[in-house]
Amino acid sequence: MTEPLFDTLCVVGPGLIGSSVLRRLRAMPELVGTLIVTDRDRDVLARARALDLGDVVTDDLDAAVKDADCVMLCVPVGAIAPIASRILPIMKSGAILTDVGSTRRSIVDALTPHLRTDIAYVPAHPMAGTEHSGPDAGFATLFEDRWCLITPDRNAPEDAVTRIGAFWHAMGARTRRMDADHHDTICAMVSHLPHLIAFTICGTADTLAEDMRSEVLDFAASGFRDFTRIAASDPTMWRDIFLNNRDALLGVLDRFSQDAAAMADAIRSGDEETIVETIERGRRIRRSLLENRQA
């Protein structure tokens, strides 16, 4: 019998990510002693109870976190710093605080004044998700073969970082450690910019004349359809991500806009070479992804 990773784990926010973690933990009872689930929304808690996601399911945040060896915040990015700064003073000494937020710098900046030397802050961002949300959307295999980016506070002891890494390996994920700003630029490029573009292009289609809009819907070929799938994601979550990763996102968006303008110029002037070169680049990236077995 192996030692559990945590005697008591508290998950705040059993949404898509949180409930997926909980489902997997229910299937691997040796990993954690007692599972506590909390949320401020009673309907969410009712679903968590019905789905048997925890040993204790409560709307009392303070009671939920105070004896936990690890508190994992699975809430929208904008809620992480407010909740963390509220619970840090009552968490027990030696505990680990983690969150699954998709952005880092703004959270780190907001949280740093509240951190305690006897509590390790080790956020870990699992790069997994679907366009669905809520306790019923989760599933135990969500993290399998996906990356989880671990961005420990520089004062976090190695032992705490190792535990969080082991936890995500148990979730099925591969882990990589990096600093907060690097994380934010990578995620702006591979996830936040594609989502911003997908939301925007759906909006562009929506502003077409009424008769044309209905035909756009009729004839949505695979190109546009893929964009709408991305664009179906949760508005609050993405609003928070965009606002919290503002600088990195606006940086890659600006670069993309310049590239799009260059492509428009090439089309306008009939510059076949530039057009083909841009398309070939896309294919190269595609091939690299296939070699990395990500596509």
Added chain:
Amino acid sequence: MTEPLFDTLCVVGPGLIGSSVLRRLRAMPELVGTLIVTDRDRDVLARARALDLGDVVTDDLDAAVKDADCVMLCVPVGAIAPIASRILPIMKSGAILTDVGSTRRSIVDALTPHLRTDIAYVPAHPMAGTEHSGPDAGFATLFEDRWCLITPDRNAPEDAVTRIGAFWHAMGARTRRMDADHHDTICAMVSHLPHLIAFTICGTADTLAEDMRSEVLDFAASGFRDFTRIAASDPTMWRDIFLNNRDALLGVLDRFSQDAAAMADAIRSGDEETIVETIERGRRIRRSLLENRQA
């Protein structure tokens, strides 16, 4: 025993679309009497022969088209007008000329001086495809439940339009008739703009610093991965589409760029309302697509 739709059909260019048409016709021998396949590339013809795509497989374009009741050009958009203007003088009186081009206006303008009153020009654009190309990429079910947009020349007799419609229904497609300019705007929005954006964003990722680029590939979350799938398409085909649908494409790209700039402004200024509104629009479009059973 029903009458065949065409006694002799000639397919020029047995690539993804052409070979898919031919595969389906091989499975429905009652539709067409004699199937002729031609291409200027001998390797392509060798594959067409090996795959048994036609009764006659030849590199002699003139001989292939001169006795056909219907000639179907399944070549890149840029090759349609040159080939059509070459074969129109030798096609037989009463025959139908069709093509599967993804753009219309520039082709119509180039072709109009060459049209004959005794040959019906009835292009039909099947909105189907994959990121693969060539004779081996085709499959008989490619067009099932996909739209095929029929844009007849205004002098084409109704009987010819009806035959082309029946042909595409036999391919499994749904058909809609529209004029050339309307076609081009719709396709610019639902297909060409998404492809342009996908090619561009892959290029943007490719210009990141060397170390970051490899991480972009490592961590490509679903957002970016979907874009690379679109971006894997054939460069020649898309170069031609972009150049031939220049005006409509630059029009929707301009509108999209303004929308993206507005989104950037909203993120820069922390305008939560505009951000959420844009995301909600995407979700509305998604819901409409689901109701239309296209997603």
